[in-house]
Amino acid sequence: MSRTLARRRAAGFAAALAVLGAGIAVAVVAPQRPAQAASTLAQYAEAKGRYFGSATDNPELTDAPYVAILTGGEFDQLTPGNSMKWDTTEPTQGQFSYTKGDAVVTLAQQHNMSIRGHNLVWHNQLPGWVSSLPTGQVQAAMENHITNEATHYKGKVFAWDVVNEPFNDDGTYRTDVFYNAMGVGYIADALRTAHAADPGAKLYINDYNIEGSGAKADAMYSLVSSLKSQGVPIDGVGIQGHLATQYGFPGNMQQNLQRFADLGLDVAITELDVRMPLPETAAQDATQATYYTNVVKACLAVSRCVGITIWDYTDKYSWVPSTFPGQGAPLPWDANLAKKPLYDTIVAALGGPTTPPSSTPPSSTRPSSTPPSSTPTTSTSPTRTPPTSAPPASGRCHVTYQVASQWNTGFTANVTVANTGSTAINGWTLRWTFANGQKVTQSWNGTFSQSGAQVTVTNVSYNGTIPAGGSTSLGFNGSWSGTNAVPTSFTVNGTTCA
Structure with a gap:
């Protein structure tokens, strides 16, 4: 079994959180065990x-x-x-x-x-x-x-x-x-x-x-x-x-x-x-x-x-x-x-599927191509807040945050921003706050910055416009210790989500 699959199986649980506010619904999804092996x-x-x-x-x-x-x-x-x-x-x-x-x-x-x-x-x-x-x-x-x-x-x-x-x-x-x-x-x-x-x-x-x-x-x-x-x-x-x-x-x-x-x-x-x-x-x-x-x-x-x-x-x-x-x-x-x-x-x-990268620890932790003296060990899933949800509501944007894989000190998360409104979104900024000291270590398809616990992501040149009914995907590798709880508060273009 590959290390990637082992990590995904070790993180094989799911939690969902729908956050509602000011016309923006945010769904947070923790990792799920794949239903079947991916194509090669x-x-x-x-x-x-x-x-x-x-x-x-x-x-x-x-x-x-x-x-x-x-x-x-x-x-x-x-x-x-x-x-x-x-x-x-x-x-x-x-x-x-x-x-x-x-x-x-x-x-x-x-x-x-x-x-x-x-x-x-x-x-x-x-x-x-x-x-x-x-x-x-x-x-x-x-x-x-x-x-x-x-x-x-x-x-x-x-x-x-x-x-x-x-x-x-x-x-x-x-x-x-x-x-x-x-x-x-x-x-x-x-x-x-x-x-x-x-x-x-x-x-x-x-x-x-x-x-x-x-x-x-x-x-x-x-x-x-x-x-x-x-x-x-x-x-x-x-x-x-x-x-x-x-x-x-x-x-x-x-x-x-x-x-x-x-x-x-x-x-x-x-x-x-x-x-x-x-x-x-x-x-x-x-x-x-x-x-x-x-x-x-x-x-x-x-x-x-x-x-x-x-x-x-x-x-x-x-x-x-x-x-x-x-x-x-x-x-x-x-x-x-x-x-x-x-x-x-x-x-x-x-x-094949155009999903963001989701399978390995951050490259910033791989200083060279020389095999390290030891390899990461697979950990069991951390303790998480029980999943909660709020009734869905109509809104202009729907955001999915998914922890795709997790290992002893790191994790990979994928984020999808979908435009559910009737007009295009031209330029976007997404913010959330980590509760447990998590850090973004590598990212793709967005410009990430972090100040303390707060993460800010803005679009890059090729995904700033999200047409009505369309979506854009981004993601990051991060570090964690002790608990890796999902974020519970988001803003999109300055609108706070409860």
């Missing part, structure tokens, strides 16, 4: 004709809670992070080992998940003997490696990243051992060799920093256009998607994906994560959520974008902290294997 990322993606996958690696497979989530239905596709690369599969020339790759393939087969092969030719993670080869021996060694590995996994992988990262950021070709020996022709040769070994697999070229328009994306477009015109077997372009909140979102991503698709190629988001400088902040979380949303929507808008793979699903095993010191928190599960609010953002982008 894979299910939402499949409904759109895509897959939703995760990378993984052999060391992680000894972590039973991690594997339970990995294979529990959230994902329908796996990419081995390292176990199919050259240094693992052919560490000594002519001596092949597939034990690690086979372990990932077997896991996928046991859980009806597809496998993306990663990768056959790359300038990095090469055993020393490859880089030391005389120029005249490189082509034969490359072809032998591709043939052996692609034949071994024939029928077990649906796609191969045949050539990985062939370009520098300025769009020039990377001068690795293969390019130095064979020129740009090594790419076509690698694709033809892979096709001969496994004609049924989709063949991709995969690279980073080609998500949006720019020199590198243009170079990739020119390459695959040339390959297509030559009749070289190529089926798709892999768009890695290693993004960062401190940099702008790639421009024209949807249009860029579409131009590759217009060549008759599939495109796939192959290694998605969005890192940030640490410590994590609410502002960076919001940017990260926007970036994930933008990527998902760009893929859904292009019919030949076949799926999305995140580069492992949890901060616990992310590559980011060791590669980019001082950065982390790039994934939708935290280092304790708990879902972040980001998870709900991805669900919404895939066309």
